[in-house]
Amino acid sequence: MERYEEQLLEQWQADGPQRKGYRQLAEWFNTLMLRREMDRAGLSTLGDEAESKYERLRSDEAVAEEVASELANAGVPIERLRSDFVSYGVIRTHLKECLSADVDLSSGDWERDAIEISTDHATTKIEAAVRSLRNKGRLSAGGDVSVSVTAELECENCHARVPVDRAIRREYVCRCDD
Numbered sequence: 001m002e003r004y005e006e007q008l009l010e011q012w013q014a015d016g017p018q019r020k021g022y023r024q025l026a027e028w029f030n031t032l033m034l035r036r037e038m039d040r041a042g043l044s045t046l047g048d049e050a051e052s053k054y055e056r057l058r059s060d061e062a063v064a065e066e067v068a069s070e071l072a073n074a075g076v077p078i079e080r081l082r083s084d085f086v087s088y089g090v091i092r093t094h095l096k097e098c099l100s101a102d103v104d105l106s107s108g109d110w111e112r113d114a115i116e117i118s119t120d121h122a123t124t125k126i127e128a129a130v131r132s133l134r135n136k137g138r139l140s141a142g143g144d145v146s147v148s149v150t151a152e153l154e155c156e157n158c159h160a161r162v163p164v165d166r167a168i169r170r171e172y173v174c175r176c177d178d
């Protein structure tokens with residue numbers, strides 16, 4: 001992972017919408033590994049080819065197996081690759097433990113962390129529930145379904161609602177007391 005540490009760190013510490021969370025960093029890193037193996041096997045990685053393959057590897061089991069055998073047939077060591085894929089927990093631990101010397105984890109950062117970790121957990125749980133409902137035929141969609149979880153904050157005085165990350169970024173929920 002060492003070669004990519006700088007890029008991981010850069011994206012992790014970026015400001016505003018450029019900032020990637022652990023989950024997005026894990027996706028970025030895993031897609032990078034997949035692209036490298038696809039390149040080695042001589043497959044096209046133009047456009048979003050690797051991204052879309054990675055997404056499908058992470059979707060329904062049937063879809064994932066289809067993509068996996070397609071890649072295996074093309075010479076991509078897919079089983080090894082899949083066991084090398086990292087979770088957001090690995091990225092989090094890695095950034096904290098291995099890079100702590102370079103990272104400013106001063107007071108205040110645990111709050112963003114707590115929000116991100118619980119949002120990731122919620123997303124994972126909902127994804128599993130949605131997958132199960134789809135398998136049981138109780139939820140239908142024309143394509144792959146992705147889940148996004150956003151916690152919102154609301155001022156009980158003026159009822160302004162804002163996503164928690166935006167509120168933290170701009171440092172206010174509302175200004176109804178101005």
Ligand SMILES: [Zn+2]
Nearest residue numbers: 155158174176
């Ligand atoms: Zn208000």
